[in-house]
Amino acid sequence: MRHTVAIASAKGGVGKSTVSINLAVSLAAQGARVGLLDADIYGPSIPLMMGIRQQPATGQEGTMRPVYKAGVALMSIGFIAGEDAPVVWRGPLLARALQQFLHQVEWGPLDYLLIDLPPGTGDVPLTLSQAVALSGALIVTTPQSVALEDVERGIAMFSKVEVDILGIVENMSYYLCSQCDQRHEIFGCGGGAEAAERLGLPFLGALPLSAAIRQRGDEGRAAPDPLFAAIGEGLVAELRRLEASE
Template sequence: MSNEILERIETLIGDFDDPVLGRVLQGARVTVDTESPLSLRLTLGWPAAGIRESLAESVAEWLAARLDETPAVSIDWEIASHAVQGSLKPMAGVKNIIAVASGKGGVGKSTTAANLALALAAEGASAAVLDADIYGPSQPRMLGAEGRPTTRDGKTMQPLQAHGIGVMSVGFLMDPEQPMVWRGPMVTQALNQLISDTDWGDLDYLIVDMPPGTGDIQLTLAQRVPVSGAVIVTTPQEISLLDARKGLKMFQKVDVRVLGIVENMGTHVCSQCGHEDHIFGEGGGQRLAQQFDTPLLASLPLDPKIREEVDGGRPSVISDPDGAIAHRYRDMARRMARELAIQGGEAEAAFPNISVVDD
């Protein structure tokens, strides 16, 4: 295969612009088989099981329209450990820790965290959830996980398993009816133990469900825990956006990259007539994303099914995997993971890395 053709492929792959995801192949590793017929293997830096086949077909059609032959295209992914804040080092076995945060409570942050972890797993990554809301742990109920953590070595705890992902929460260690009447130092110590004393195994993503606000837990996480990125959850309501801005600026101040905004309760669709209404305001999440030059990862509706499913311990990604809501969460997960791959330095170049295989 001539160098001219290889250069042509490199340019075309770099210019491929998906109508939904944009420059989806930015930073991908491209392996070209020199044997005829032409075949390409694209290795992404983020999981993409839900769009593997459609993306491969789109790329093949794109190339076929610009080359003299139709290539066979396959899609795979390798998830790297990305840079963290300050002088901290990534945690052993855990490639990326993602904080899911909000400026205020009641915006659907924990629901987003649970579905995000499950969506990442559905997309082909290994994921787990850490419930860092010490005062109000909700992940045990949302993920339908019951019991107490066990230990194999007498030193570390094994996370409980729920729907194929690990989950750890102080809710597993305390009476669920007992309030946490703890001062700040006790809370931060509990968080440190939940993180460091849990045997997470090998994870691509550890999703941390943060408590609302910008207090002790957030400061502890920023100073002591190697965080690869943060996702901010809000509603379109102005009072929610005001607090979301504070949370976003907090992560910026401690050098944790913000991967995007998730807007919950963007619209309400009447179950009787189908009328769609912006009861909490319109476009708030998009405006916040534009203000801080960060992506809007998803805009999710106010749908009773989402609440019912997490209340029943089977979030939308699990209870209705082929439904519209689950597809939105999976798209959100892909966008978040892709943004991390780009911001994390794995995709700084505008063009992919091309290698040639001579079988």
């Protein structure tokens, strides 16, 4: 695989998995070969949000084959744990599981492998940085002050393990009222862009609170979206810039 990108958030509830899914689907719609690994051990929601019910098939020599949906190769911890079973993995067991998902899945040739991490700065990001050479991390936040404060902690964690930050995405940035066509900034205004500028990082875009995006996730109907396509273009540009500078 050419580029492996961690999708991270230092705080839960910011819509990281929604961003991961829609970004993967939009990149695939543009012709890229995309894999999506759901490594969120606290809430592996991607099978549900992608409308996947089947288990991955077993390949040669005990490997696993990803499930394909909307042009994306998918693998999730939820496939192993079961839909309603809690995942309580730490330390060596977690490290082995991540190694298996990265190296014993028949991903095939990929342009991008996106890895949906659990929120926070715990074992998974640290284990992942040791298990695979990450091209970088994309940070998802909201305009809320508490979320933005956690962003700096997340960025500091990736800095300690020498992983580049590819940019910041602000989710739930605003709500566009269907009745009055007015833009309402419910959780604050411009915090993600201000944080990116202060930290010297690319700001890849602001995403609205959208009933359509929420409904597609609830019903497992992922589809390309121009808002996520624009973020994907910014992500690809940053990956190319870093690649050229090496």
